[in-house]
Amino acid sequence: MHLFLLLILQATAAIGQIDPAHCRYALGMQDGRIADDDITASSQWYETTGPQYARLNREEGDGAWCPEGQLEPSDSQYLQVDLGRLTFLTVVGTQGRYARSNGNEFARAYRLNYSRDGLLWKSWRNRQGNTVMEGNKNAYASVINDLHPPIITRLIRLIPVTYLSTTVCMRVELYGCPWDDGLISYAAPEGQLMMPPGYPIASLNDSTYDGAHERRRLFGGLGQLTDGVVGLDDFLLTRQYHVWPGYDYLGWRNDSLGTQGYVEMEFVFDRQRNFTSMKVHSNNMFSRGVKIFSSVSCWFKPRLIAGWEAEPVAFKTVLDDRNPSARYVTVPLNRRTAKSLRCRFYFADIWMMFSEISFQSEDTILPTQMTLLMTSTSASWETTVVMTTTPKMAVNASTSDPPDEANTPILIGCLVTIILLLVIVIFLILWCQYVCKVLEKAPRRILDEEFTVRLSSCSDTIILQTPPVPPRSGHAPTGPACDPHYERVFLLDPQYQNPAALRNKLPELSQSAEASACGGGYAEPDITQCTPHQCFHSNAPHYAETDIVRLQGVTGSNMYAVPALTVDSLTRKDISAAEFPRQQLIFREKLGEGQFGEVHLCEAEGLPEFLGEGSPLPDRDGHPVLVAVKQLRADATSQARNDFLKEIKIMSRLNDPNIIRLLCVCVSSDPLCMVTEYMENGDLNMFLSQREIESTLTHANNIPSVSLSDLLHMSVQISSGMKYLASLNFVHRDLATRNCLLDRRLTIKIADFGMSRNLYSSDYYRIQGRAVLPIRWMAWESILLGKFTTASDVWAFGVTLWEIFTLCKEQPYSLLSDEQVIENTGEFFRNQGRQIFLYAPPLCPPSLFELMMRCWSRDIPNRPSFEGLYQALRPHVNQ
Incomplete structure (x- = not known):
């Protein structure tokens, strides 16, 4: 029923404005969705260094695209990618030619040219006007560059830049999402200068416009009205680009446009569309003579060669003299069909300012x-x-x-x-919800046979060998990839919370499973009603047996889910961490950010002396002390502030050599900060992905490497740290190599920075706009039923072991799309022998892979405890 409703809504839903923060997923260079024929170049050195080999993290052919000959500073060699449709491009990733340590060519800088039609090419420049982007510093590490502003294009060219005669090679991935808005250009009068008394001059021009400027008019391009960045209430303030006041707005003064009293804009689209509405983000700071438009009239042109239709659509706004907030004004367009629109926006005051304009349209259904x-x-x-x-x-x-x-x-x-x-469907849904609430009050009985299952035999285990053929743009998607409930998230997102909405996404889920999930709270199974096969046996009280406190971390990810009893006992105690002088924290790098704050990598001056004897810091050998600083924004909510203090109190009580330590705090004044350890070697994922397994070849060629015993030692340390957390009834919920930090002595410390870091945001997945989950590391019951327990952490530990013994060279289930990963959890639930397991890594001893398989047992009691995992792994280290 839900699927049927979704199909109808999807076929008729209006397309909305793009959100640049979420429009950041790979467009298909690495995974092959962009075909070889769509990748061309101005030249190539050899056939084996042709443009088809310019795929990030792939090493086919001779490992990359290399233009012919030595690249001179005056050359304009380029790699061109045809994306097949208009695309909102937000990120570019590049690598050099590593070729399994046989290559060492890379581009230290590059430029971008782009075209929406293949005829007119434009040069990208950032918000400060620079056209050159920083490239790579070695042949193997990828460099991710955000595009500020983003590009709306179909074709993109990467042009290596060099200041000396040299050889360059490139591998590339492009990130963004389809530009379904369809707008390919708008024309408008140029913006103007505003000189408010006592304030700096505000330049209200369209500084990123990529079209023509003639006779004080813009035409033939796109700019700040389509970059997805919404202006602030105070137009003199800007977001974070170190630009001039008024930057985010395009604005006009009434008397500067003659006596007409309106601003006329023209919009051209890629094809004929059936328009339902137009959304205009307008400033309304009436105290400075700025208001939203009083009315608007729009004329329609069905085809470019046709004339404008005589009858416009007119709309009057309700003016607001009380609330100075900027706002979206939605203009109904009455489902008029056109390829071009001409709209006149009439002034309501001295000034009118827009920061974004988007259109909602419907496609005709056959x-x-x-x-x-x-x-x-x-x-x-x-x-x-x-x-x-x-x-x-x-x-x-x-x-x-x-x-x-x-x-x-x-x-x-x-x-x-x-x-x-x-x-009818809406009525049935409402009725089902009512019945569900009634049944929720009665005891629920889940039959043993519905939840009992044994670890699949070898005949039931499916190891995926061949990648599925991903859908090309313009072709019908097939299989589970069509599921529209899931939206790809590449970079930062505030938090992942209750995934309960996911429980009804699999059409074959049995009624009993839905009944059990209907009223289930997040990570709060009904212990009194569960069967022996549902309850995870433990000598200590399980954390899910109590009320759960979910702390909102500053980056959106909470460190651990803990019992309310633990927090209550801690809130009665003072924070044991000492107050550190914040002026002695020297910023080095921003590790990540979220809804309520940021995580910075800082150098802490005098920290060893401040902590004194018994300091948890290792011998620095003269190196600066690096720390991770979680900082709460000054404007964070009171709830976030309380959660931040509770997180400090909890972390101050954690004391294990394999758990990240809270060193000190800065809470005497805003912004509140907590200072934790940070390891020189960064996270385990990055460390392993840049290394090969130790061999005579690595020694002879001085290639960074790790030994099998190193990998086993790392595994034991992680199991030890998780054993400690489990003994306190803490559930991590995001265990992965990205959340394990490593020092130069290969000591592991479990942390929680992975979700907040740009580098790993592709490991997280948005569910219906609410939950962001690391689904490739999650147990089936966590995805389907929202149950997070120590047993689900054990499942994630098995995936983490798999990462370690593949040297983090690929993402778990890399041949499955995110939708297929979620569908695979349904196969675990149904247990009909169709579930797909991760393959055995070549480096992994058979006994260790058997341990991984036990971690992925469908039946929760069959999974080992962390104590058992620790005891099982220790003998491997001594072998």
């Missing part, structure tokens, strides 16, 4: 698609998914001529039928 929708109850779900969400059909529908009058009654009848079906 009659055959409507028939499929109406008969979907009798057809198979698979047929409905493929046929109703086929992008190619949608494009054909939207670009074809409007239906003739003979088909109009049929279309109206189909739409009426769909509306009636929607009403």
Whole structure:
């Protein structure tokens, strides 16, 4: 029922404005979705260094694209990628040619050119006007560059820049998302200068506009009105780009445009669209003579060669003289069809300022698609998914001529039928929710046979060998990748919380499972009702047996989920960490950020002397003391402030050689800070991914390496740290190599910075706009039922072991899409022998892989405890 409703809504939903913070996922260089034919170059050195080999983290051919000959400073050699459709490009990643240690060519800098039509090419420049981006410093490490501003394009060229005659090679990944808004250019009067008395001059021009400037008018390009950055309430303030006042707004003064009293703008789209509304983000700081527009009139042009339709759509706004906040004004466009719009925005005061304009439009649904929708109850779900969400059909529908009058009654009848079906579906959903709440008050009984399962035999284990063929743009997606409930997140996100909305996403889930999850709280299983196969046996009280306190960390990720009893006992004690002079913290690098604060890498002057005897810091040998500083924003909510102090109190009581230590705090004044250890070698994921297994070849060529005994020693340390947390009934919920820090003596300390770091945001996945979860490390019950326990940490530990013995060269389940990973958890639940396990790493001893498989047992009691894992791993180190 939910799937049917979603299909209808997806087919008719209006497209919204892009959010640059979430539009950051790989577009397909590394995984092959971008075909070889779509990657070209101005030249190539050899056939084996052609453009098709310019794929990040891949080493086919001779390992990269290399232009022919020595690159001179005056050369403009380029690598060109055709993305197949208009794309909102936000990030570029580059590497050099490593070729399994046989290459050492890379581009130290590069420029970007781009084109939306393949004819007119534009040069990208940042918000300060610079066109050159910093490239690589070695041949193997990838460098990720954010594009500020982002680019809306179909074709992109990377042009290596050199200041000396040298050889360069490049591997590339591009990150962004489809530009479904469809706007390819807008025209408007140039912005103007504002000189408010007592304030600096505000330049309200469109500084990132990539079109033409003639006769004080902009045309043929896109700029700040489509960059996804919304201006602040006070237009004299800007976000964080170190630019001038008024930067985020394009603004005009009423009397500077003659006596007409309006600003006329023209918008051109990639194809004919059926427009439902226009959203204009407008400033309303009336105390300085700025207000939203009083009214707007829009005319429509169906085709570029046609004239403007005579009848406009007019809309009057409700002016606000009380609230000075900037706001989106939604203008209904009454489903008018056009390829171009001309809108006149009428002044309500002296000034009018816009920071973003977006359009919502519908694609026409073909009659055959409507028939499929109406008969979907009798057809198979698979047929409905493929046929109703086929992008190619949608494009054909939207670009074809409007239906003739003979088909109009049929279309109206189909739409009426769909509306009636929607009403019925909504009624049934509301009824089901009501029944669910009633049943929630009664005891729930889950049958043993519905949850009992044994570890699959070898015949049930499926090791994925061949990658699935990913869908190309313009073709129908197939299989679980069509599931529209899941949205890819590449970089930062405030938090991951309750994933309960996920429990009904698998259409084959049994009714009993849904019933058990219906009222289930996050990480709070009903211990009184669970069967022996559901409850994880432990001598100590399990953390899920108590009320759970979920602390909101400054970066969105909480360090640990802990029992309320633990927090209550701690809040009655003073913070044991000492107050450190914040002026002695010297900023070195921002590690990450979130909704309520940031994490910085800092150098702490005089910290060993401050901590005195018994300092947990190792001998520094003259090196500066590096620390991680979690800083709470001064404007954080009171709840976030309380959670921050509770996290300090909890961390101050943690004392284990394999758990990150709280060293000191800065809480006497805002912003509140906690200072924790940070290891010289960074996180374990980065450390291992840059190394090979130790051999005579690595020694002879001075290649960074690790031994098998090193890997086993790391595994034992992680199990020891998790054993300590489990003894306190703490649940980490995000155990992975990215959250294990490493010093120069290969000592491991478990931390929680992974989610906040840009580098690892692709390891997290957004669910219906609410939850962000590391699904590739999570147990099936955590994904489907929202249950986080020590047993689910054991599952994540098994995946972490797998990462270690693959030297972090690939992501877990790298051949599966995120949707397929989630579908695979359903196979664990159903236990019909179709579940996919991670393969045995070549470096991993068979006995150790058996231990991993036990960690991934479907039946929770069959998973080992961390005490058992520690005891099982220790003998391997001594072998």
